[in-house]
Amino acid sequence: MSSSLSSLLQRFRSAFSASAQLLAPYSAACCMCGKSRNDTRNANSPHPPKLTAQLRQSLCEQCLSAIPWLTRIMCPTCGRGIHCDDCVRSPHRSFVCNRSAVQYSQSMKTLLAQYKYRGDEQLAPLLAHMLLPAFETMTAELAKRQSATASRGSHKKIQYADYWDVITYVPISSERAMDRGFNQAEQLASYLAQRYRLPLMHLLVRERHTEKQSFKTRSERMRDTRSLFNVNDIELSKLQTDAVHPVRNAHLTHTAIRVLLIDDIYTTGSTSEACSQTLHQYAAKPLEIYVLTWARS
Amino acid sequence: MKAHVYVVEVNGCWQARATIQPAVDELFWMNGSFGAAGSLNEAIAASGWLWREALPLGDAFRVVELWERGRMNGSGGKKGGEMSRQDGWDGKGGNNSGDDGWNAKGGINSWDDGWNDKSENNRDYEALERLNACVEGAKREAGDEAGAHIGDWWKRLGGWRKKDHVVKRGASLLGMAERWERAAYSGEQWGVELAISDAEIREIAAGAKLAAELMQGRALLRGEAHALLDGAGGPEATAGWSGALQLATLLGRVRLSGAVAAGEGGRADATWRRRRERRCLRCGSGEAHLRRTPCAACGRMCAYCSACIGMGRSRECELLVIGQRDSPLADHTSFIAPGHLSLEQRLAKWSLSPAQSAAAAKALHFVEQGPYELTPHSPAEKAEPIRNFLLWAVTGAGKTEMIFPLVESVLLKGGKALIATPRRDVVIELDPRIRKAFPQASVVTLYGGSTQRWESGDITLSTTHQLLRFYQGFDLVVLDEIDAFPYHGDPILHYAADKSCMPGAARLLLSATPPNELQRAARRGKLPHARVPVRYHRHPLPVPKLLRTPALKQILQQRKLPPQLLAAMRQSLLRDAQLFVFVQQIAQSAQMAALLRIVLGNPAVEATSSQDPERAEKVQRFRSREIRVLVTTTILERGVTIPRSDVYILDADGRLFDEASLVQMAGRAGRSAEDPNGIVYFCSPERSQSQVSAVRHIQTMNRIARKQGYLLPVGKGGTPDE
Structure with missing residues (x-):
């Protein structure tokens, strides 16, 4: 009874937000190239992943079709589109796997720079919406793997909240927060959490202030990211007390707390690795950490 | 970032300030002596309060504003101690007044720490209470604006508001602030401990x-x-x-x-509250x-x-x-011409043509005459409006040379001159010419990625975007190509251009095709101006010929040039001219170049556009005649001067080519004295209004030039009228 009521409410809510979307201001200019995109309204070339209306509305057809989606994944661990030496070299990661939405191409680099370094926070929803297909694919993958091991699952619509216990993000240092004013990973994570109604938790803090990652070489990054993070004790204990998921059905067999860690880009994986290690180290219960990043370089 | 606020009592008057480094303020007000720099403050404060909590920067400045407003409203503003419930101080920000917690007079008496038996301390304490009220006021405003929730609105409608800002009194209030006392510096030791070292x-x-x-x-x-x-x-x-x-x-x-x-x-919202x-x-x-x-x-x-x-x-x-900035020209006693030279004598050294001299003299007179009563176009908030002067000079008139005497005049007075133009290419091209004309002056060239970014000089050459970084920095501002993208129609750049002028400074607006509103203002005598209807070489402007051709799309489809156009282009190549071919769309430029390469049998055909990374290099090769035919878009309509060139404008009836644009493109032809009669073709299936207007514009200029006797007589190499 209560579940049907809550689902009704949820549907009501999503209908409301969908109709509010209709009223939202709607820009005639493409967010990426800045050109007016009136003349390219009804070109309907197929796009590999399913795109949200928000995305289709804020980009012109050309920019939309130029997004280098990462749909073909070669490395099951780090989600790379090509064969991956890193994962062969160090096969044991502290996280289960990483998936990224796009390849970190030149145009994506420009887009991220516009958002992250220039501070154009209008782009946050756009980037978040680009993350959605990857998130959904990732969850579907997870669902498939589970239903394969457990009962031969009926093809029900995936309830995302059944698969994730918590969403968290890679933190930035307080100096950087003062400087930049926002944490891009946190913004992405909070969009995702809101959309799929998952709990967002601030599990990690960044202890040291380091040089921007982008100025460093590969080995420097690997070395530097160790002991960079710490846990937010309050949030972590909260997670462990109330994250034993009540809705998670009996046929879902895993016992570990499943964490989704969000970041903007995945380069060597050292940041994700460091975050995961920190979480494992301080958590009393077993964790299963998945990483979702916006771009894979 | 965050900032602090404090109040200090200077000469019996309390004032509030915001600071990004409170220790400096404490030293400044309580002692005033800054080491070797000596005493920097004449008016040492008696005492002060620093609000301990750092506030968001905007809120900190708002606190000071609220304080000032209270002081102006309050009759007892001179002496903090005379403030009372009745004196109107509570009307801050148009907010509800009764429950603000500012009127805490009762609180002083009920508080027993010995403060209330000394009237001076009592006053001090009231200043702190006022500061508290301002801080709370600023916070509340920020909070209200951030969350104008329905619930909030509801509450207000019901006439009750949650009192979340509890009036702080007594010790709790004292805990919010830090008291500043005068700090005497005796030998080696500060009277009180300071937060900063020597x-x-x-x-x-x-x-x-x-x-x-x-x-x-x-x-x-x-x-x-x-x-x-x-x-x-x-x-x-x-x-x-x-x-x-x-x-x-x-x-x-x-x-x-x-x-x-x-x-x-600001406008009032649905609940009659002003949102600033x-x-x-x-x-x-x-x-x-x-x-x-x-x-x-x-x-x-x-x-x-x-x-x-x-x-x-x-x-x-x-x-x-x-x-x-303290400008040496700021006193505005009217300009006295440097030396004892007359205007004409001073202009002589720049070897200008008669038309150039006449216009330059008029402009120079305007610049030197100092601010005078004039209906301005600048915002009214400035005490002294910017004085605009329109220099309407045809393409190839030699605008840059005309501004030299003006720049010189301002430099001689010790002022600073700015020459700004919308396009970066033009800035870079102008740079050597200015340096050559003013070898003594320091010249700074600014554009995105310029190495001279933080330098300062007598003459600043800049893109209009860079003007955002200036504030009343220049005594003479020359705005080149005011009708060009991106300056034209961009309110930000206009704001920046206004802001960069010293109040009362002269500003020269340069254009061959001024926007209509400026033309109108000039015609009505509202905008001082000078017109230069002739090129420096004193030959008339080439009048465009209209050529009926199919649309470019069709030409590209048929892969064949219309015979007349082909013949004209061959003729141009034969007379050894460089060819500008303008098209509307970037995509068409490369296709057209490929077609021309074939039909003209000439490999030296290239295409360029705003999206071409090699544009600068191609223009260079076009200049050196390595490229003979350059197919391009409006990006090259200005600023590029090629000695012997003919101009072909395809799809001249297209909507991207307005009158100004056509006049500018036509202005690429006949620029040099050696070849003053370049040929211009408007090719299109239809004759549009813009084309007709552009031709008329050019003919009018030629007629004025002839009437004013600026054209070379026919006997001396001049051309007869058509």
């Missing part, structure tokens, strides 16, 4: 001097100001720079504010371009400007540093 004080005093010097006439965001000061050497740490900027502010050399801030007024509309103080954009996001730097919802984000993010809690 070495830091020295560094700050030196830094403040440097900052005051370097910041003159500039408006920079905090990061930019730090970069400017870092480049000049001085304090290393950020804290050092904050201190230096704060001291310069106290000395009145620099002004600090939030980069996005509210003005007064904010504005980006750097680019002038209003609410339409502001985005509010939760900000980790100040801890509340904070608006940033999306309009000028390309030049660094301007936001509410970001510091905008404006340097005050």
